[in-house]
Amino acid sequence: MTEPLAKASPWPFIGMAGMACTFFLYAASGLVVPWWAAVGLLVVWVALLVVACAWWTPHPRRLPGVAVLALLLWVAAILLVGLAT
Known part of the structure; x- marks a missing residue:
């Protein structure tokens, strides 16, 4: 007899969805920051x-x-680069 499958946790899927959302912010940063800052991001x-x-x-x-941290780091980097230029 086989054991029933354990339920998959939704948290990693939520986190990866958040990472996918933040990717678009990071990728579009080249429009508002210098190229070197966009590459660093x-x-x-x-x-x-x-x-x-x-x-x-x-x-x-x-x-x-991790996704929330990615968002906070993006906001901080955009603000810092904006203040420096």
């Missing part, structure tokens, strides 16, 4: 995506936090 986003992928199974409840 995309590098940060890729690093956060790697963390989210690594935490998918061991820490599924942390993935929405």
Whole structure:
């Protein structure tokens, strides 16, 4: 007899949906910041995506936090670059 399948946690899917949403913010940043800042932002986003992928199974409840962190880092970077220029 086989064991019933465990329910899949919704948290990693919510977190990855948030990461997908923040990608569009990061990708469109080239319209409002210099090219070097846009490249730096995309590098940060890729690093956060790697963390989210690594935490998918061991820490599924942390993935929405990674997406929120991505959003907060984007806002901070846009404000800082805006103030510096």
